[in-house]
Amino acid sequence: MLVAPPVLPPEGSDLLNLTTLGKTTSPPDSSRFTHMLLAQGLDEPMGMAILPDFNVVIVERKGAVKLYNAKEKLLKTITQFDVYSGIEDGLLGVAADPSFTENHWIYFYYGLAGTRNVSQLTRYNLNGDQLDLRSKKNLLEVPTQRTYCCHSAGYLTFDSDGLLYMSTGDNTNAEEIEGHNPTDERPGRQLSDDQGTTANSNDLRGKILRIKPLPDGTYAIPEGNLFPKDGSQGRPEVYVMGCRNPFRVSVDPKTKFVYWGDVGPDTMIPAEEGMLSYDEINQARKPGFFGYPYFLGNNEGFPKYDFETKKEGPKQDPLRPVNNSPNNTGIKNLPPAQPAMIWYGKGASKRWPLVGKGAASAMAGPVYYSDLYPNAKYKLPDYYNGKLFIYEWVRKWIMAVTLDSEGNYVAMEPFLPHLKVMAPMDMQIAKDGAIYMLAYGTNWFAKSADAGLLRIEYSEGNRNPVASIVTSKTVGPAPMSVTLSAANSHDYDKGDQLTYEWKIGTQKLKGKEIEYSFRKAGIYNIALTVSDNHGGAGVATQQIKVGNTPPVVSISSNTNKSFYWDGTQLDYKINIQDAEDKKIDAKKISASFNYLASKSDLAAALSGANHGNMKFVATEKLYASLDCKACHTMDTKSIGPALKAISKKYQGQDDANELLATKIIKGGSGNWGTYPMPPHPDLPLKDAKEIATYILSLEKPETAFPLSGTLNLREHSDTQTDGVYVIQAAYTDQGANGIEPLKAGNHLVLRNPLVQIEDYEEGNVSVGIGTLNTDFVTYVPGGNGKYVSFKKTDLTHISKMRFRVQQDGEGGTIEIRVTRKDGALVGKLQVPPGKAKDPKQGWLEMETPINPTNGVQDLYFIFTNPDKTKRGLFNVDWIYFER
The missing domain is CATH 2.60.40.10 (Immunoglobulins)
Known part of the structure; x- marks a missing residue:
């Protein structure tokens, strides 16, 4: 059997003209899709089964089985399996029997707890919300190794003929691969050789299995699997082999084509696009071998690497792959390798630019057919008829893939890009046409507040309301x-x-x-x-x-709490209270004082400088723009180590910055576990070094910032009026009454007393642009009845205000009021009429005293003239608050 080459799209042509396929070219109005968050706060949700009554069974990796009751709109735990959840194992898959209404069978796949290294495919009876544990039937066991990570897969799904498909990962050591693929044939290294698992016809790992469950809890081998039923050439359960981590699987209900996303490796082997480290979307029109560990993507080959001599040999022929590994117990001459349908690496893809770049985790969803939902209330529009949905766990997108009449790739396009699902984990279409999506959430290997169950409904006529709490x-x-x-x-x-x-x-x-x-x-x-x-x-x-009250953090001062002036000081006192903590733990307090050269960095600093050093605000923004946050959190291990743990490990090491920067660009594995770090070849070395410096700063020993004192304000310059001084303080309590620890904080910001009028926070004015000397001036035209407002401004110790105004109009008054537009009058400035012959003329500085006013106020500047027929009064450039 020879392999037909894939039908490839032109480079850069994700979106093609579809009129030749007889399909509607205009996607539906996105407002006709209503998404609902049915449940949230899940702990590593891995899969779901939608039952006939629209209840949803959700499995979590650590063993919990949860049921979302659609009628009661409640989520409850119905059982907790005792599972092995180390490495990537755990409770991984769930599927309801196609005849669930009659037999109440539901299937699970999980790593068995204890000393036996096996994962089990089991069946139970589910009656209502009661899982009958006594009804357990153990259909199949997959022997595994638990020494090294990675890849367990574990997805379960049925086709329209009632056949059960189960994906299994290669379960091979993913570290110490020396930039190549895991084919280490040295003695004692069999756990690092994929030729003993995914390329081994006698091993169930790195495969998609296909069986027919039987009523007695056993299974039959259906016709048409990859190997004969007698097992003479390999395990008869195998439908697809040569997979690395076939994470999510779907079966076309009409053609029976099998689709899956295969999560790719991180190698240093040059390839058509970057390195040979592709994630794949695969299509199996019939049983076959899909290449790994010998080929990826469009059958691009790995060189034969000798881990003993460190030398590369020739690549294999995809038409005649051979497995000569001493760890292979199956056939040596493998079926021809099948190419992927879609593949992309860590860099930008020339062929499929819409997929983005960075870390990746490709997944395959359902193929939709309109005629299979004839009376469905929420069926998708015919625009999506025959399209395959694929999605990305790390990159957080969903795509609709158009296929031609023979199943060849034609185009892809974003599907519901406004949805922004946090790490989509599973996607299925219910019998009423609604799409269900399971979101894994922000944190890897941990519970996440944004991990949940979503339901998406499409309405042609009356649209569902959008509920918001x-x-x-x-x-x-x-x-x-x-x-x-x-x-x-x-x-x-x-x-x-x-x-x-x-x-x-x-x-x-x-x-x-x-x-x-x-x-x-x-x-x-x-x-x-x-x-x-x-x-x-x-x-x-x-x-x-x-059950737990958030802490209260306050910062007090006897000086002005809005502005700084040359040669001044700031006295301050930080106070922390917590209702449940009997004693405030000083180790849980973070406090800092910094000067930011630009107030444009303030928002990022207040939200992102968790470690308290604001000089890395710009670097944090750079870091956030990359894919690093998909694998690293600040304090706890995710799929990669915590940033603070990395910082701590490299403290005092002279070459740490260079080493980390190189690691960020080139990627690698082995230093922190088994999951490889993806490379970032497009990142400039300068940016990589900035990120490395930022990470190394996280655990540097710092003198604790005192909770009270006096600070000299000396870091600003005469020419820089945009800078701000910031005091930050935060406290994390101890948790109480079963509620996790809560963090709260506060800040005090001092800005330059010269305030540009166009920076107002509320008002009904326009903004004009003119010139003063040779400079551009952005100003506010003071129209009669117009106003601007600055919120939360401290007037303590403010004795007068100075304005730069232009006499270009009928003249009038600037009223200075507090609290509201008609609030107490604390000062006013009379501006004479005048007519500027050009934008440079008529500008002058004027000042007015301010009534003694203490405390933070909402400040209003009202422009007025008693004669309401007079419209344009004057122009205002800036305000200066004087002590």
Whole structure:
């Protein structure tokens, strides 16, 4: 059997004209898709099974089985399997039997706890929300190794003929590969040789298996698998071999083509696009060998690498691959290697530019056919008929892939890009046409607040309302009174009448806004259903955590808390209170004082400088723009080590910056475990060194910042008026009553007393541009009745204000008021009329005294003239606050 080359699109042609396929060329209005968050706060959700009654079984890697009750809108744990969850093992897959309504069978795949290194495919009876553990049937065991990471896969799905497909990872040592593929044939290194697993016809790993479950808990081998039923050439369960980590699998309900995403390696082998480190979307039209560990992508070959001599040999012929490894127990002459349908590396793809760049984890979703949902309320539009959905765990996109009548790739396009699912883990279409998506969440190998279950509905006619919950608080002590508001909910169909129902535990309450008192400590799941008068409904959920009060952090000062002046000092005092902590733990306090040369960095500094050193604000923005956060968190191990752990390891090492910068660009594995770090070849060395310096700063010993004192304000310059001084303080409490530790903080920002008028926060003015001398001036035209406002401005010790104004109009008054537009008058400036012959003329500085005013105020500048017929009064450039 020879291998037909894949039908390839032109480079850079993700989106093609589809009129030749007889398909609609215009995608549907995105507002007709309504997404609902049904459940949140999951702990590593790995897969789901949508039941006929729209209840959803969700499995979490550490062994929990949860059931989302669609009618009650509640998520509950129905059992906890005792699983081995080391490395990437755990409870990995779940699928409901196609005849679930009659037999109530549900299947699970998980690593068995204990000393036996096996993973099991099991079947149980599920009646309502009761999983009958006594009904267990063990269909299949997969022997594994638990010494090295990685790749367990474990997805389960059925085809339209009732055949069960199960994916298994290669379960091979992914480290110490020396920039090549794991084919180490040296004695004692069999766990580092993929030729003993994925390329071994007698091994169940690195495969997609296909079986027919039988009523007695055994299974039959269907016709048409890769090897004969008698096992003479390999395991008869094998449908596809030559996979690395076939993470998510789907079967076309009409053609029976099998699709899967295969997560690729990180090698240093040059390839058509960068390095031979592709992730793949594969299509199996029939059983076959899909290349790994000998080939990737379009059958690009790996050189034969001798781990003993460190020399490279020739590549294999994809038409005649041979497995001569001493670790191979199956056939030596393998079937011809099949190329991938879509493949892309860590850099930008020339052939499929829409896939992006960086770390990757490709997954395959369902193929959609309109006629399979004839009466479905939420069926997708015909535009998506025959299209394959693929998605990316790390890059967080979903694509709709157009195929021609023979299944060849034609084009891809983004699907619901506004959805921004956090690490999509599973995607399925329910019988009513709704799309269900499982979001793994932000944190890898950990519980995430944004890990949850989403339902996406499409409506041709009446659109479902979009439900939204706004709460007065989400965490606090017991008892806790909370205002729950649905005011931000809306309906795209104008004129619809909306009703609101809240579900808290077993209670149901109605109203657009309600007050609810939570009497006992615990975590409460709130569900809001917003219904219209045409039968449409939208759902939103929110978690309320009762039992722990957030800390209160305050920063006080006797000086002005808004501005700095030359030669001045700032006295300060940081105070921390926590209702549950009997004693404030000094080790849980973080405080710092910094000067930022540009206030444009302030927002990033306040939100991102977790370690307290604001000089790395720009670097943190660079770091956030890359894919690093997909694998690293600040304090805890994710798929990669914590940033602070990296910093600690390399403290005092002279070449640490150079070493880390090189690692960031080239990638690698082995220093921190088994998962390889992807390379960033496009990153300039200068940027890589900046990131390395930032990481190394995280655990440098620092003198604790005192909680009170006096600071000299000397870092600003006369020419730089855009800088700010910032004091930050934060405290993380000890947690209480089953609620995790909470962090709260506060800050004090001092800015230059010269304030540009166009930087106002509220107002009804336009902004003009003129010239003063040779400089451009951005100013505000002072029209009669116009105003600008600056919020939360401290007037303590302010004695007068100076303005630069231009006499270009009828003249009038600048009224200075506090709290609101008609609030107390604390000062006013009379500006004479005048007419500037050109933009350079008529500018002058004028000042007015200010009534003694203490404390932070909302400050309003009102431009007025008693004669309302006079419109243009003057122009204002800036305001200077004087002591």
